[in-house]
Amino acid sequence: MTAEPIGVFDSGIGGLTVVRALMKQLPHENIVYYGDTARVPYGTKSPQVIREYAAQDADFLVSQGIKMLVVACNTVSAVALDIVQKRARVPVVGVIIPGARAAVSATRKKRVGIIGTSATVNSGAYTNAVRQIDEEVQVFARACPLFVPLAEEGWIDHQVTMLVAKEYLFPLTLEKVDTLILGCTHYPVLRSSIAAVLDPRMTLIDSGAAAALEVERVLDEQDIRNPSKQKPNLQFFVSDLPAKFSEIGERFLGQKMGRVRRVPL
Numbered sequence: 001m002t003a004e005p006i007g008v009f010d011s012g013i014g015g016l017t018v019v020r021a022l023m024k025q026l027p028h029e030n031i032v033y034y035g036d037t038a039r040v041p042y043g044t045k046s047p048q049v050i051r052e053y054a055a056q057d058a059d060f061l062v063s064q065g066i067k068m069l070v071v072a073c074n075t076v077s078a079v080a081l082d083i084v085q086k087r088a089r090v091p092v093v094g095v096i097i098p099g100a101r102a103a104v105s106a107t108r109k110k111r112v113g114i115i116g117t118s119a120t121v122n123s124g125a126y127t128n129a130v131r132q133i134d135e136e137v138q139v140f141a142r143a144c145p146l147f148v149p150l151a152e153e154g155w156i157d158h159q160v161t162m163l164v165a166k167e168y169l170f171p172l173t174l175e176k177v178d179t180l181i182l183g184c185t186h187y188p189v190l191r192s193s194i195a196a197v198l199d200p201r202m203t204l205i206d207s208g209a210a211a212a213l214e215v216e217r218v219l220d221e222q223d224i225r226n227p228s229k230q231k232p233n234l235q236f237f238v239s240d241l242p243a244k245f246s247e248i249g250e251r252f253l254g255q256k257m258g259r260v261r262r263v264p265l
Contacts, residue, residue: 005030009060012040014185015072016252018208043117045115078125099207100129193226
């Protein structure tokens with residue numbers, strides 16, 4: 001079972017930052033990615049709809065013969081991880097608990113900020129996860145929906161992005177948080193703009209990178225790491241617009257993607 005791929009899914013393109021983190025941490029693992037680009041974004045939809053979509057996403061990846069499943073989508077990790085775990089029949093890792101653990105380890109003043117989609121923030125999932133790890137940590141959350149289109153537009157260090165970041169993050173600076181969880185897969189693309197408007201001593205937590213460390217731990221624990229040292233096989237599937245996904249996705253992945261295939265809903 002060790003050569004089978006790790007499955008990763010997201011509501012769209014942002015989960016490629018998690019794939020990028022996995023490739024860095026586990027350079028020999030085969031990966032199959034599914035982006036539900038026909039129904040993106042998930043962050044503005046009801047929990048019931050998100051849970052329905054997440055079940056379908058998990059079913060598709062299971063059909064690809066995966067050995068493990070990573071829920072890259074923060075929104076699904078927040079409101080539908082239990083559904084994915086029931087459908088997958090393989091180990092499942094979300095991004096919220098690893099991100100929360102990393103933030104609790106990093107904070108010096110026990111004041112943690114969280115930014116994400118409206119659905120992720122409103123779910124309280126990160127807040128609950130942080131407090132379950134350390135109930136003394138104070139948590140301050142803020143939805144930042146405009147970061148998603150700015151990341152997809154490629155406005156990484158654009159003046160508009162800086163202005164939006166200042167507007168969103170100013171309330172968190174007033175709360176004197178010292179650690180900030182980037183609770184959406186798009187946000188690592190804008191890391192430089194986000195960091196530029198914050199105290200340079202602020203620690204930024206990429207929940208995708210934290211999840212990659214958890215994936216490595218589970219692979220070793222279950223003894224299912226791929227022993228091959230050959231170049232891994234990367235497969236990409238979407239529910240709509242493969243060409244657009246490839247064009248924007250290379251910015252998120254940090255390399256050429258190759259063929260992207262469309263899977264009908």
